[in-house]
Each structure stands twice: as C-alpha cells, then as structure tokens.
Amino acid sequence: MKVSVICGAYNAASCYSFDRSIRSILTQSHSDLELIICDDGSTDDTWERLCEYANGDERIKLLRNEENKGLAYSLNRCIELAEGDLIARHDCDDYSAQDRLEKQMDYLMSHPDISLLGTQVYLFDENGVWGKERFPLSVENKDFLFVSPYQHGAVMFRREALLRAGGYRVAKETRRAEDYDLFMTMQTFSRGANMEEYLYYFCEDKSSRKRRKYRYRIDEVRVRLRGFKRLSLMPKGFFYAIKPLIVGLIPSPILEGLKKKRKRREEIKNDE
DSSP: OEEEEEEEEGGGGGGGTTHHHHHHHHSOOOOEEEEEEEEOOOSSHHHHHHHHHHHHOTEEEEEEEOOOOOHHHHHHHHHHHHHOEEEEEEEOOOOOOOHHHHHHHHHHHOOEEEEEEEEEEEEETEEEEEEEOOSBBBBOOOGGGGGGGGGGGGGGGEHHHHHHHHOOSGGGGGGTHHHHHHHHHHTSSSOOOOEEEEEEEOOSHHHHTTOOOOOHHHHHHHHHHHHHHHHHHHHTTHHHTTTHHHHHHHHTHHHHHHHHHHHHHHHHHHOO
C-alpha cells in the first residue's frame, strides 16, 4: 500500500536536522511511498536543496509557493497531489524512526475503526535527545482541553477521513494552530489513537520556541473556542481555551525550564 508523506518547508535548509529529516523518510522500511514537499516561499536555498534530493529519488514530488502562504495552505496543496490511501505528516526539522510508516500502516490495517493515528515522541535539540513526550493511547474529547493529544508531524491519516474534514482550514487564526483545528474537526466524526511506541523525533530547541509570538496565542484561543464548542466541551473548556494567553505572560526562560522538568518527570514516571 502506498503511503503519501506530506511536508511543508520554509527556510528549512538552515536547520541542522534538515538532511537527517529527509533521509529518515527516504530510508523507511516501507518503501512504497511518495514524499510530497511544498516549499512555502523560502528565501534561502531550501528549494535548491530539495531539487537535489528530488533529482536523486523519483519518489519525491515538489511544489512551490511563490510567496509565503502558511503551512495549512501548503499542506492542502500536497494533499491534492497525494496518491496514497494513507497520508502521513512529517516536518523538515524533525525525523522519523526507520520503521515508523510501516508500523503505523500495520496498526491502521488492523484497526479499521481508527482514522487518525499518532505515536509517542522523543524531543531533541542540537545536543541530541533530551526528553520524551507522551500522548493518550485512545483519544477522547476531553484530551483536547489542555494541549493537542497528537504531535502533528507524527500522525497518519486515512485519506477519506482527511478529505471529509475538508483538509486544513486556511484562516488567520489557524496559522500556528492548523493541526489542532484539524484534529478537533476530525474528532467530531471519527476515532483517533496514538501508538505506544516512540517513532518520531521532534525538534524542540531555542529557535523553535522563539517562533511562538503572543499574537499567535490569541489566534489559538479562537481555534480552541471554536473546537471546544463543536466537541461539547463548553462552558467547562473556557478556562482551558484562554490558557495560551496566561502561559504567554510567563517569562520564556522560566516557562521552558518548567516544560523541561515536566517532560523529564513524565519520562521517569513512564520508565518505572
């Protein structure tokens, strides 16, 4: 079965994990795949680097936006080109375990009731893996209250469910929360889960944290309010909906220290 891997790229070539990211998909144990990447108006040499990879592997399909349109718009272009019945996400600064696609595909084949599947996640920076992040094995409505119950880059969709959801919603408020928005939409008509295994490596470093501007937190509140209403999580969910605004007021060094401590505590607890 062919798996379509979709990916957006914006000035990705400057990331230290860029090459490892691309190779992690091209060397998957499940080789019947296509890697569809949309360059979202990069201003560095990302497009040239992607073309070099495409010239060496016919499974790579490239798209290019003349100007920066955002991840939701770029991923929708990739979905339109995808041929696989299963569509997997991947980010150009993250990397996947070699058997990630094979194991997710096998899981979905044996669980026909699941339309959206994630995995557990390792966290890494330029110094290597520094922690883990766990997600619920069976996703329920309440799991959307605090944070997204999936790591975006680690998910695999059934094509028909993704199309039924209408793909990613392109709107101002979804520019940094397009995944959260989509997952809540899919939760209204389908079931989702996360595998027990750690099959994805998420880049969590200083540069990625700096991209989180306060105005995007305001947009996320709008996404949360809309999604929580659709999932019948209101009025209980109101406090959780405004959580991004509260968290945004905490100084960055303190917040990152708290996040790392929490994730390391989770790692110790889960290893016991």
